[in-house]
Amino acid sequence: xxxxxxxxxxxxxxxxxALENNHLLDVSDLKTYFFTKRGLVRAVDGVSFKINKGNVFxxxxxxxxxxxxxxxxxxxxxxxxxxxxVGGRVLFEGEDLLQKNEKEMEDIRGGKISMIFQDPLTSLxxxxxxxxxxxxxxxxxxxxxxxxxxxxxxxxxxxxxxPDAEVRAKQYPFQLSGGxxxxxxxxxALVTEPHLLIADEPTTNLDVTIQAQILTLLKDIQSKTNTSxxxxxxxxxxxxxxCNELAVxxxxxxxxxxxxxxxxxxxxxxxxxxxLKAVPRLDIxxxxxxxxxxxxxxxxxxxxxxxxxPRCPYAKKICSSIExxxxxxxxxxxxxxxxxxxxxxxxx
Amino acid sequence: xxxxxxVKRLFFGEASELSIIVDHLKSDKPALFGLGVIxxxxxxxxxxxxxxxxxxxxxxxxxRLEPPSWEHPFGRDEFGRxxxxxxxxxxxxxxTVGVVVISxxxxxxxxxxxxxxxxxxxxxxxxxxxADIFLAFPxxxxxxxxxxxxxxxxxxxxxxxxxxNWPGYARVIRSxxxxxxxxxxxxxxxxxxxxxxxxxxxxxxxxxxxxxxxLATIGMGxxxxxxxxxxxxxxxxxxxxxxxxxxxxxxxxxxxxxxxITTIPGIVLAxxxxxxxxxxDGLRDALDxxxxx
Amino acid sequence: xxRYIVRRLLLVIPVFxxxxxxxxxxxxxTPGDPVLNVLGMQPTSDPSFIASMRAELGLDDPIYIQYGKxxxxxxxxxxxxxxxxxxxxxxxxxxxLPRTLLLVVSSMIVAIAIGIPxxxxxxxxxxxxxxxxTRVGSIFAASLPDFWLGLMLMMxxxxxxxxxxxxxxxxxxxxxxxxxxxxxxxxxxxTRLTRSSMLEVIRQDYIRAAKAKGMSERGVIFKHALRNxxxxxxxxxxxxxxxxxxxxxxxxWVFAWPGIGRLAVQAIQQRDYPVVLGAxxxxxxxxxxxxxxxxxIYSYIDPRVQYE
Numbered sequence: 001x002x003x004x005x006x007x008x009x010x011x012x013x014x015x016x017x018a019l020e021n022n023h024l025l026d027v028s029d030l031k032t033y034f035f036t037k038r039g040l041v042r043a044v045d046g047v048s049f050k051i052n053k054g055n056v057f058x059x060x061x062x063x064x065x066x067x068x069x070x071x072x073x074x075x076x077x078x079x080x081x082x083x084x085x086v087g088g089r090v091l092f093e094g095e096d097l098l099q100k101n102e103k104e105m106e107d108i109r110g111g112k113i114s115m116i117f118q119d120p121l122t123s124l125x126x127x128x129x130x131x132x133x134x135x136x137x138x139x140x141x142x143x144x145x146x147x148x149x150x151x152x153x154x155x156x157x158x159x160x161x162x163p164d165a166e167v168r169a170k171q172y173p174f175q176l177s178g179g180x181x182x183x184x185x186x187x188x189a190l191v192t193e194p195h196l197l198i199a200d201e202p203t204t205n206l207d208v209t210i211q212a213q214i215l216t217l218l219k220d221i222q223s224k225t226n227t228s229x230x231x232x233x234x235x236x237x238x239x240x241x242x243c244n245e246l247a248v249x250x251x252x253x254x255x256x257x258x259x260x261x262x263x264x265x266x267x268x269x270x271x272x273x274x275x276l277k278a279v280p281r282l283d284i285x286x287x288x289x290x291x292x293x294x295x296x297x298x299x300x301x302x303x304x305x306x307x308x309x310p311r312c313p314y315a316k317k318i319c320s321s322i323e324x325x326x327x328x329x330x331x332x333x334x335x336x337x338x339x340x341x342x343x344x345x346x347x348x
Numbered sequence: 349x350x351x352x353x354x355v356k357r358l359f360f361g362e363a364s365e366l367s368i369i370v371d372h373l374k375s376d377k378p379a380l381f382g383l384g385v386i387x388x389x390x391x392x393x394x395x396x397x398x399x400x401x402x403x404x405x406x407x408x409x410x411x412r413l414e415p416p417s418w419e420h421p422f423g424r425d426e427f428g429r430x431x432x433x434x435x436x437x438x439x440x441x442x443x444t445v446g447v448v449v450i451s452x453x454x455x456x457x458x459x460x461x462x463x464x465x466x467x468x469x470x471x472x473x474x475x476x477x478x479a480d481i482f483l484a485f486p487x488x489x490x491x492x493x494x495x496x497x498x499x500x501x502x503x504x505x506x507x508x509x510x511x512x513n514w515p516g517y518a519r520v521i522r523s524x525x526x527x528x529x530x531x532x533x534x535x536x537x538x539x540x541x542x543x544x545x546x547x548x549x550x551x552x553x554x555x556x557x558x559x560x561x562x563l564a565t566i567g568m569g570x571x572x573x574x575x576x577x578x579x580x581x582x583x584x585x586x587x588x589x590x591x592x593x594x595x596x597x598x599x600x601x602x603x604x605x606x607x608x609i610t611t612i613p614g615i616v617l618a619x620x621x622x623x624x625x626x627x628x629d630g631l632r633d634a635l636d637x638x639x640x641x
Numbered sequence: 642x643x644r645y646i647v648r649r650l651l652l653v654i655p656v657f658x659x660x661x662x663x664x665x666x667x668x669x670x671t672p673g674d675p676v677l678n679v680l681g682m683q684p685t686s687d688p689s690f691i692a693s694m695r696a697e698l699g700l701d702d703p704i705y706i707q708y709g710k711x712x713x714x715x716x717x718x719x720x721x722x723x724x725x726x727x728x729x730x731x732x733x734x735x736x737x738l739p740r741t742l743l744l745v746v747s748s749m750i751v752a753i754a755i756g757i758p759x760x761x762x763x764x765x766x767x768x769x770x771x772x773x774x775t776r777v778g779s780i781f782a783a784s785l786p787d788f789w790l791g792l793m794l795m796m797x798x799x800x801x802x803x804x805x806x807x808x809x810x811x812x813x814x815x816x817x818x819x820x821x822x823x824x825x826x827x828x829x830x831x832t833r834l835t836r837s838s839m840l841e842v843i844r845q846d847y848i849r850a851a852k853a854k855g856m857s858e859r860g861v862i863f864k865h866a867l868r869n870x871x872x873x874x875x876x877x878x879x880x881x882x883x884x885x886x887x888x889x890x891x892x893x894w895v896f897a898w899p900g901i902g903r904l905a906v907q908a909i910q911q912r913d914y915p916v917v918l919g920a921x922x923x924x925x926x927x928x929x930x931x932x933x934x935x936x937x938i939y940s941y942i943d944p945r946v947q948y949e
Contacts, residue, residue: 077852102858110855117853122846126867127872127943136864140855174945188854378777481659485928486883492890494920496909497667561916575785577891580788596789600895603792604800611796614789621785629780 012177023091024196024228025074030088032066032073035236039300043069043083045252051196052337056222056229058234058243058260060275064296065335066252067232071198074230075115076105093195113142114189118201118328120181124173130184131157131169137188152274161217174298180212190221197222198230203238214241236275240264245305247270251297251307255325258333268335269311305340318344354456372634379630385623392439397492400433404590412611413606423608426598431609434590435616442593442620445506445575446568454564457517464518465525476522479515484548488574489514493585502575505584512590524556558635562628569624592617649933653926657713660925664864664918665711699937714923721915722867723908730919732906739899740810741893744819745885747920749878751824752831757874760835761867767840775832787888791822791895808897819896823888827881834877838870845869872943879935886928 005030005268011030028048049055059067073085074097090097092113097105109115117123123134136155138144142150150169160183173181182202189197199218203211218244220337222229231243239246239260246263247335248256248271257268267273274292297303303310309319319338326334327341338345373379381450392399400422408428422431438445464475482490507592578584579593586592592613599609714720721728756779763775795818799807805818842848843866851861890902897903901920908916 035763074851077849106855106857108855110851115850115853117846117850120844123850123867125847125851127868128865136856136860138849138853140857140860183851251694378780484880484883484932485925486887487925488887489883489890489921490907492887492905493667493917496917533702569784573784576786577788580891581894582910596792600792603796607796610789610792614786614793617789618785622781625780625784626777 006264016075018121023050024053024055024093025230026089026091027070027074028089028091030073030090031086032069032078032083033086034083041299042252042302043299044073045302047088047249047254048312049247049254049257051230053228054226055245056231056243058239058246059230059232059249060234061249062234062247062296064299065249066299067249068200070249071115071230071232074198075109075113075266076100077115097279097313107141108160110137110189110194111192113196113198114190114192114194114196115200116182116185116189116196116202119205120178120185121173121205123185124181126173127174128171132178134169134184134188134191137191138189141192153187156191157184160184160187160190161213162187170340177210178206179213181212182214184207186214186221190225190227193225194227195226196230198232200232201234204233211238215332218242248275249300252299254310254326254336256334256335258330262330262333266330266333267309268329268333268340269337270314270339271308272335274313314339316345339341370536371632373630376624378631378632379634381519382623382626382628382630385619386627389439389443389620389623391587392436393443396437396440400430400436402430402433404429404437405588406430408594413602413609415606415608418610422612423606425595425609426602426606431595431612434595435592435613438590438592438595438613439616439620441502441585441589442572442575442617444511445502446571448506448573449509449513449575450564450567452506453513453567454517454560456510458521461512461523465522465529472522475518479518482512483517483519487570488577491574491578492581492583495578499584500583502585502589504577505575505578508578509571513567513571514569517560520556520559520563528555562632562635565628566633569621569628572617572624573621584616645891649936651931653933653937656929658924660922660929661712661715662708662817664922664925665708666882667918667921684760692901715938724913725908725911725916730915733916734919734923737899737901737904737920738927739891740898741886741902741924742927744816744823744889744893744898744900747816747820748823748885748889749882751820752827755824756831757835760832760854761839761862763832763836764843765841767860768773772836775836778833779829782825782832783827784829785826787822788891788895790825791818791892794818794822797852797898810894810897810899815896819892819898822895823885823892827885828887828928830881831874831878837872838873839866842866842870843872868942872939875935875939875942879939882931883928883933886924 011158025059027050030044030047032044047066047070049057069078069083074086074090074092075258076238078085081183085098088098089337092108094341097108119283124130128328131150131153132155135149136145138152139146152239154165154169154277157169162168162180162183168180173184185202186273192282202218203214206214218229221227231239233239243260245259246257247254248263248269250271256263256267256272258268264276265274271292278292285292293310297307297310298331303320305318305320305322306312306324313320316322316338322338322344324336324338326336328334329340333339406429410425411424411427412426414420414424414428420430421430424433425431425434450600460475460479464472486559490509490512491505495504495512498504498508575584576591576593576596579591582594582596584590585594589600594611596617597612599606599613603610661871718731720734722729723733726733759775759779763772766772795807798804798818807814807815809815821923848861848866851865852858889900892898893900893902894906901924905917905920905924908914908920
């Protein structure tokens with residue numbers, strides 16, 4: 001991941017920031033809770049971010065931090081029971097999705113907003129032909145008849161890099177390899193030319209070499225079609241490569257937010273710093289692989305104040321009593337940490 | 349309430365599996381209903397002679413086919429016999445058949461299943477093939493065929509039903525044995541000298557308990573149904589022994605004149621089978637570890 | 642597809658051999674002298690005639706030759722003659738079997754028509770009143786003894802309400818009560834199975850992914866959920882044909898439906914062993930063939946099976 005790449009992305013990013021009010025997606029204070037037997041799980045507890053047209057926005061965090069639930073909440077696909085979106089606003093192209101009824105959401109899902117999932121094997125119906133599954137997406141949003149829809153399906157299979165598309169379209173998911181299945185999912189998502197693509201850990205379950213192929217495919221498609229992408233992952237390497245803006249999530253909240261370049265060059269939040277340090281690297285020799293102490297927090301009884309404070313090496317007493325707000329430390333680079341509130345930090 | 353918990357803890361230990369199971373069952377009303385009916389049946393069967401208002405075989409031809417009345421709540425049959433008493437004694441037959449059949453199948457099934465699992469090889473293959481055939485083929489048909497060959501009596505019915513029923517248990521025991529065989533700590537205890545029998549008793553049996561008891565409970569329901577059916581066809585008990593099935597059979601000839609003869613024993617039979625099924629179903633839910641979060 | 646069908650059909654052969662072997666052994670084990678059984682004579686008859694009969698029936702041959710001859714006869718359709726009526730068993734059986742199959746298939750249809758919709762509704766409205774009622778109701782239905790149920794329905798609908806004929810065979814109305822009687826028990830099972838299968842399927846990722854495509858709730862349920870949920874149901878259906886077949890014996894008896902069940906039971910009561918044997922043999926074969934047909938239907942729903 002050369003410096004040049006990062007610089008170029010940064011430039012593009014700054015250009016886009018100039019068109020400041022062109023938000024495609026504007027999430028503010030989203031709260032999604034799960035009402036379970038064990039208690040109330042605050043999976044997403046006040047998350048806000050904005051995605052501009054043409055941006056690739058990364059949502060980063062460890063498992064269980066709420067990033068997938070955030071994505072599902074945008075499309076209102078959270079399983080209910082036991083989950084419920086209890087607060088916030090999700091503005092998509094100016095309209096609040098949380099106010100829309102089911103029928104309107106059906107229009108948007110797979111149409112203007114598409115989603116691809118982590119496990120391509122279980123996300124495809126095992127007993128329906130691959131081509132038919134693409135056709136379903138087509139016919140849910142256009143008026144094409146079945147023959148034309150089939151043609152289109154075969155065409156897009158070719159475009160996502162599947163050789164022999166005619167033959168493959170008639171096959172079942174179990175007859176394709178993992179990488180091909182993921183391409184099929186991408187095909188299903190993109191055939192309707194969505195404005196926003198939500199990718200929930202699309203490469204996590206794939207072999208490393210295939211990962212690279214899929215990521216390249218996504219990047220190519222993105223630059224060709226200028227589709228906005230919400231890219232969810234726990235892999236910082238991927239974020240560095242494909243995203244121009246990112247938000248780091250921890251225990252249901254966003255702790256850092258900014259352009260890829262600024263976050264990687266100057267990580268503000270202690271959690272981000274530790275995350276970066278924990279990534280094994282070949283270019284810098286390290287004698288000890290650093291890990292983050294402590295356990296992932298219990299979302300039924302989260303720590304008071306700043307949720308990271310039990311594991312934070314810099315924590316002070318004030319951290320357990322006040323929830324830190326997002327503080328703009330550099331230009332367009334925010335962190336939710338009291339270190340950057342000089343007043344409060346100094347006095348404690 | 350907390351005292352009850354203390355007592356439970358005393359008997360069953362901390363955070364006991366058993367108490368979780370019992371709690372689950374307590375909230376399962378249909379299962380409790382089933383258990384209640386089962387207990388009622390047991391009492392009926394054991395104390396039949398005491399509870400019966402009349403001798404089940406006492407005939408009174410002048411009063412045949414009488415409908416239910418105060419003296420004879422279930423009416424009289426075609427020989428003037430009191431149906432209530434016959435039903436009470438019939439419970440003896442049904443429960444006896446059930447218990448005997450299940451016990452024998454359990455014994456055979458456990459023995460063969462354990463043998464199959466331990467020895468493995470072609471013994472295992474042969475036993476399992478036979479079990480598969482039995483499991484695949486409708487048991488009742490086999491039982492009918494067997495009674496046809498062996499002759500029509502209640503003993504033969506029990507034998508036939510037991511022969512049909514053992515494979516289910518054999519399968520369960522066998523898979524437990526195979527699982528236990530593969531566990532490391534079993535290898536270790538074997539090295540230390542524990543005999544096979546000991547391993548069987550202390551590991552295989554307790555772990556198989558759950559699926560076996562569910563199978564056995566539902567199996568009781570099936571055995572009762574099967575016995576009634578075979579007796580209905582005349583292949584089981586011979587007159588004048590009062591099996592619920594045979595009462596229904598004879599009542600069939602008078603179904604339009606005296607419907608109570610067929611209707612009432614049938615209701616009792618249906619309730620009994622239902623009871624075992626409901627309880628077995630409740631047991632299955634209570635023992636299912638997936639529901640215990 | 643064809644290869645799969647052929648593969649399955651080939652399985653009939655070993656099963657047929659197995660079943661015929663068992664039938665043969667049963668025949669040999671039947672108490673009583675087979676000659677006397679076949680001839681229906683008293684033991685005091687002419688001994689030399691019996692001896693020649695014995696030789697003619699091949700009873701002095703080694704057992705495997707007897708089996709071979711038996712198999713040969715069976716394959717040629719010679720199942721002996723009924724002791725009671727002296728009619729060829731094969732004739733009686735081939736008349737009776739289709740009627741039983743008609744009954745069994747009809748009851749299967751009844752069971753599916755009732756069971757699947759209720760099961761589906763129950764799964765969609767989990768934990769509701771409908772769901773709990775369904776759970777108890779389906780166990781209740783499955784616990785009812787079919788011979789008794791048949792009698793009850795006969796009493797209510799034929800006698801008191803006069804809606805259906807009491808028993809017999811010939812007109813379409815005759816099949817209603819028998820089919821419903823036999824089907825109700827199975828309906829209970831299918832309801833429960835459909836419910837649990839649907840619940841399992843609805844949790845799957847591909848359902849969520851289908852919704853994310855923008856498909857309507859109805860589309861997702863019918864095109865994806867139901868089809869996948871049917872897989873374990875169809876699996877069980879094959880086994881259930883066995884129970885239906887067994888139940889048919891009773892229902893035919895109650896409603897005087899002239900199928901194989903009635904034939905067999907009558908034969909057992911009259912100790913007409915050739916008929917009993919023939920009926921059981923044919924029933925077993927029918928059971929196996931039905932299972933194969935079910936397997937083939939199954940492979941339509943779940944194409945993965947063909948490639949194993």
